[in-house]
Amino acid sequence: MGDLLDKGSAWLESQRTLHMTRDVTYARGILTAVVKATIGRTEYETDDGQVVRTEFTDRDFLISVADLILNGIATLPEEGDQIRETQGTSLLIFEVMGWRYSDPYRRTFRLETKHVGTESV
């Protein structure tokens, strides 16, 4: 009969990719790939542990494991990778600070990023 939950998860993932995503550019150095991403949690925060404080915006991106192909090779995310998202005339640059799988069947990455720059497009 197979694993119904596994099949259901695969169907949900396909629906997420079809209906809840936007195109972003995933970049590692000069290697880039356009992937479909769902915008997750976005929060504005300030760390308070130091003499000098840093304000930042957290944003999570959900992307399909199958989509993350750099230079023709399926890859895992790495800290320091960037996600570039176009909003109007701005290119928002987010840096990957960490990642995990967001489902038990390892079909989707949840990338934990911080906004590190904005450029004009």
Next chain:
Amino acid sequence: MSVMTDVADAIVAELNAVTLSQPVAAVRSYLPQYKLTEMQTLHVTVVPKGIVLANPDRSRSQADYSFDVAVQKKFSTGSNEELDVLTDLVQDIVSFFRNKRLDSFPNAVWMKTELPLLYAPDHMDQLRQFTSVLTLTYRVIQ
């Protein structure tokens, strides 16, 4: 102006005048707060911290003024080579102020420099940012 701010400004002036392993543009601030998006460039901030008063003899008072000096920069790869440059700068600042009389406030005598932690691990881990805070103490006897 208070002695506290005068000495802080003198420290800023020294940092901006001296040639270190890389150029710095130090500023004085009470509550330094930067956006992560600004941290691609080097930030050096002098923050007045505190005063300890004592009487060295019957007629004079002694005040030890402490100042935090923060060196911050967001890194890209986090490689040893990239972070070593920032560590070198911190070491330069530590060495520069050792026994240093401040040109614009020569009555202040360097007492000590403290750097109990070279960098903030949480900033390194969560922001991919190098943050190093050293504390300078200058004594003024009046």
